[in-house]
Amino acid sequence: MKLKKNVATSEAGFVFNPGTGDSFSVNQTGAEIISLLKENRSPEEVINLISSKFDAEQIQIEKDLDDFVSQLYIYNLLENQD
Amino acid sequence: MEKLKYERPVIRKMNTGLMNKFGSRIENEPVTQIDGIPVSSLIKKFGSPLFVISEKQLRSNIQNASRIFKTRYPKVQFAWSYKTNYLNAICRIFHQEGSWAEVVSGFEYQKALENNVPGNKIIFNGPDKSEDDLLIASRNNSLIHIDHLDELLTLIDLSDKHKLRPRVAVRINMDTGIYPKWDRFGFNLENGQASNAIARIMNDKNLQLVGLHCHIGTFILTPSAYSVAATKLCELARDVKVKYGRSIEYLDLGGGFPSTNKLKGIYMPGSDTVPSMDQFADAITNTLLGFGFRQDELPLLVLETGRALIDDAGFLLGTVLTNKRLSDGRRAIILDIGVNILFTSLWYDHKISPAQDSVQITEDMVLYGPLCMNIDMIRESVNMPVMEKGDQLVVHKVGAYNMTQWMQFITYRPNVVLIDTESNSHIIRKAENLNTLHSMEQLPEHLKNSGLK
Numbered sequence: 001m002k003l004k005k006n007v008a009t010s011e012a013g014f015v016f017n018p019g020t021g022d023s024f025s026v027n028q029t030g031a032e033i034i035s036l037l038k039e040n041r042s043p044e045e046v047i048n049l050i051s052s053k054f055d056a057e058q059i060q061i062e063k064d065l066d067d068f069v070s071q072l073y074i075y076n077l078l079e080n081q082d
Numbered sequence: 083m084e085k086l087k088y089e090r091p092v093i094r095k096m097n098t099g100l101m102n103k104f105g106s107r108i109e110n111e112p113v114t115q116i117d118g119i120p121v122s123s124l125i126k127k128f129g130s131p132l133f134v135i136s137e138k139q140l141r142s143n144i145q146n147a148s149r150i151f152k153t154r155y156p157k158v159q160f161a162w163s164y165k166t167n168y169l170n171a172i173c174r175i176f177h178q179e180g181s182w183a184e185v186v187s188g189f190e191y192q193k194a195l196e197n198n199v200p201g202n203k204i205i206f207n208g209p210d211k212s213e214d215d216l217l218i219a220s221r222n223n224s225l226i227h228i229d230h231l232d233e234l235l236t237l238i239d240l241s242d243k244h245k246l247r248p249r250v251a252v253r254i255n256m257d258t259g260i261y262p263k264w265d266r267f268g269f270n271l272e273n274g275q276a277s278n279a280i281a282r283i284m285n286d287k288n289l290q291l292v293g294l295h296c297h298i299g300t301f302i303l304t305p306s307a308y309s310v311a312a313t314k315l316c317e318l319a320r321d322v323k324v325k326y327g328r329s330i331e332y333l334d335l336g337g338g339f340p341s342t343n344k345l346k347g348i349y350m351p352g353s354d355t356v357p358s359m360d361q362f363a364d365a366i367t368n369t370l371l372g373f374g375f376r377q378d379e380l381p382l383l384v385l386e387t388g389r390a391l392i393d394d395a396g397f398l399l400g401t402v403l404t405n406k407r408l409s410d411g412r413r414a415i416i417l418d419i420g421v422n423i424l425f426t427s428l429w430y431d432h433k434i435s436p437a438q439d440s441v442q443i444t445e446d447m448v449l450y451g452p453l454c455m456n457i458d459m460i461r462e463s464v465n466m467p468v469m470e471k472g473d474q475l476v477v478h479k480v481g482a483y484n485m486t487q488w489m490q491f492i493t494y495r496p497n498v499v500l501i502d503t504e505s506n507s508h509i510i511r512k513a514e515n516l517n518t519l520h521s522m523e524q525l526p527e528h529l530k531n532s533g534l535k
Contacts, residue, residue, distance in 0.1 A: 015093070023096040027443075030091035056088035067407050068091040074411035075095060 001069055002079040003037045011035075017077055024075065029054065033068060090468065092443055110444055110467045113435040113476045118505040121399055121437040121474055129513060130401040130474070131419045133485060133498040137175060139395035140481075141503065144179045147391060150359050154367040157382040161205050163337055164190040166388030166482045167396075171500050171510035173197045176391075184386040188215040191224075205334070205386070207253070207295070209233075209267065216240055220248040227251045227295045227334070229268055234279060241288035251293030251334060252279050256314050258307040264299050271314055277321070284326045291328060294318055297336030297386070301345065305357050305365040308335060312369035319381060320373075332382035335366055341393030343430045343479045351433075359390065389482040396481025398424060399437070402473045403452060413447035415469055419477065420451030420458050422491040425484055427460045434460070437474035440467040453492050490514060 003009075008016040013031045015024040026034060029050070036046045046065060051058045072078050114121055117136050125132060144160065151158040161184035162176035168190060173183065174197055183194035186208030194204045201222025206215070209229040216237050219226050226248055228234045241248055253268030254276045269275035283289045294315050298307055312335060319330040339362055342352035370383060400419035408414050421427055434449065444465050451458035460477070469475065488495055494514035499507050 024093050025096060026093045027089055027091065028086075029089050030093050033091050053086060054088040055085040060088075064090050068093065070407040071093050071411060074407075075093065 001037065001043060002040050003034060003072070004077060004079050007077055009034055009038065015077070017075070020076060022075065024077075029064075030068065033065065034072075037072075090441070090443070110440070110442070110465075111435060112437060112439050113478075114437055114439075116397055116476070117501040119501060119507060121476060124499065124507065125399055125401065125474055127507070128497045128499050128509065130399060131417075131423065131496045132399045133423075133480070133496060134397045134399060134507075135172065135392075135481060135498065135500050135510070136395045136397070137500055137502045140172070140175050140392060141179060143391045143395060144176060144181065147359055147385075147387060148180070150363045151367065151383070151385065154363050155370060155380075155383055157380060159332070159382055159384050161203075161334075161384055161386050162391075163386050163388030164193060165486055166337075167392055167485050168193055169485055169498060169510050170197055171508070172392070182384075186210075188212060188218075191215060191219065195222075202249075205384070207297075207386075213240060216248075217244065217246075220244075220246040223249060225249055225251060225293060227253045227268075227293075228279065228283075229253050231269075231279065234282060238282075238286050238289060241286075247288050247290055249290050249292045250283060251295045251332070252276060252283070252291070254294060254296045254315065254318065256296060256298070256311065258298050258310040258314075260299060260302065260304055260307045262299065264297065267297065268295070271318070276318065280318075280322060284322075284328070291322070292330070293332040293334055293384070294330055295334040295336065295384075298338055300338050301340040301389070302338040303340060303355065303357065305361040308362055309365040309369045311335060312366050313373070316370065316373040316375070323379075329379050330381055332384050333370070334384035334386065337386040337388050339387050339390035341389045341479055341482060343393055343426070343432065346429055346431055392481035393479045394481065396479065396484070398477040398480045398484070400475055400477065402469045402471055402475070404471050405447075405469060408448070413445045413468065414450055415447055416450050416452060417460060417475070418452050419460060420453040420491075420493065421460065422451075422453060422458075422493070423484065423488045423495060424451075424460060424477065424480065425487040425489075426480060426482070430479075431461060431464075432480065433478040434464065434466070435476045435478070436467055436469060437476050440469065440473070443467065455492075485511070490519065494518070 006018050013026045015026055033046060036049060047058055047061050050061050116134050117138055161182040162173055164185045177199060182203040183199045184205045185191045185194050201224045204224040206219045206224050207227045217240055228250055237248060254271050255265045255268045256271040257263055269279045283291045296311050298311050315333045322328055322330055340356045342356050344352045348355055398419060400417045403416045403418055405415045444467050446463055446465050449461040451460055497509055497513040498511040500510045501507050
């Protein structure tokens with residue numbers, strides 16, 4: 001569950017995949033998760049770090065992370081996908 | 083340190099190109115109450131899923147339709163189409179508002195009698211009338227709409243044997259310029275079947291021909307088709323008068339007016355595409371008034387409108403079981419509402435609203451039912467706020483056909499609740515349970531006391 005190395009991201013929530021030419025926008029939580037994935041954090045770490053920063057139950061974050069990562073997969077943004 | 087407000091993580095692909103000229107169609111305005119009762123209270127009290135019918139809306143619909151037709155034509159009679167929704171409470175509301183009963187089977191006929199409808203105010207349609215049905219209807223002076231030649235010959239035979247004088251109408255099918263042309267019911271006008279049937283009736287000493295009937299189709303979006311149908315019935319009535327000297331008492335234009343539901347395959351919502359009741363009334367009454375009947379011989383106009391009078395008075399409340407991401411990236415929401423109770427989802431894109439305030443972020447999603455069957459899909463693609471397990475929602479315009487065509491399959495059929503005009507709720511059909519179903523089953527002796535050891 002690691003973001004592709006060449007994917008460009010910005011703090012403002014802009015994501016660019018030079019491999020496909022696709023651009024994406026993410027909200028604040030999404031941007032936070034993407035930056036943690038770039039740091040190669042494990043899912044548990046991502047959940048803990050998000051829950052320490054945002055006001056949400058860990059179980060909710062776990063469900064949303066699962067869904068968010070499956071979208072990253074669909075958009076071809078994760079390592080070892082090709 | 084105070085934590086930041088959490089928002090579900092969202093990623094959206096940015097697309098270039100022309101924008102959709104219609105804008106994005108979203109259905110995310112929450113509907114939190116029905117006739118003053120919160121959706122959450124209804125579900126808490128009566129369970130989920132739950133059919134809810136608004137008596138206020140029902141009465142408003144029939145009163146409005148009556149006003150529209152009666153201000154245009156002096157003799158109008160509505161007959162409630164039992165097959166559209168034959169829950170007794172619903173039928174009785176229509177009968178209170180002056181509607182006769184329009185039935186299509188012996189079972190529906192008995193229901194009408196039990197709803198205290200006088201026999202002479204029951205219209206008996208349909209191709210399946212048994213000899214017993216015909217006898218009872220004849221004795222009750224009901225209006226028997228003859229569907230085919232075998233039925234006509236049976237009725238001639240029965241009336242002779244039992245010394246009865248049944249009041250009959252002939253069901254006519256015809257070309258009104260619309261597709262599909264309904265020609266499986268009744269006698270065809272263009273090929274002469276209808277005239278032959280009328281001749282057979284007029285030559286019989288017992289049968290009394292009092293009406294002519296047609297039902298040109300369903301969910302008709304072309305008011306002019308009714309004008310064609312009315313013209314053809316008027317011409318036939320005139321022919322009967324000229325040939326046999328008999329005045330036809332009523333012309334029954336059947337049903338077929340659409341509701342404002344959105345048919346699958348039509349882009350715009352039903353409210354933008356469906357003609358108004360006034361347009362149908364104009365098409366029919368202008369034809370009748372302009373045909374040239376003498377004032378004292380104007381036929382009674384009978385209408386068997388069902389769907390257009392009840393669809394928007396019915397709601398189906400449900401609950402989200404889960405949401406998931408499909409392998410192609412689409413969002414899927416699983417509801418406790420299946421196609422077995424929402425039969426009309428096969429041909430409508432029903433409007434569905436969340437029943438609670440939700441985030442403004444919407445997604446395209448597919449809505450599935452709870453059945454373990456691939457066909458169990460309520461909406462193939464709808465843009466809505468993402469709902470979580472336990473969230474509630476409201477399916478709109480489900481009053482017609484669902485509570486008669488539903489089937490018990492995998493789960494039980496749920497409660498049906500009527501909200502009266504003073505916002506009191508009443509169960510009008512109880513939810514099924516295991517006992518309901520077991521009460522109809524029987525075990526052969528050799529299978530009793532058996533089981534897996």
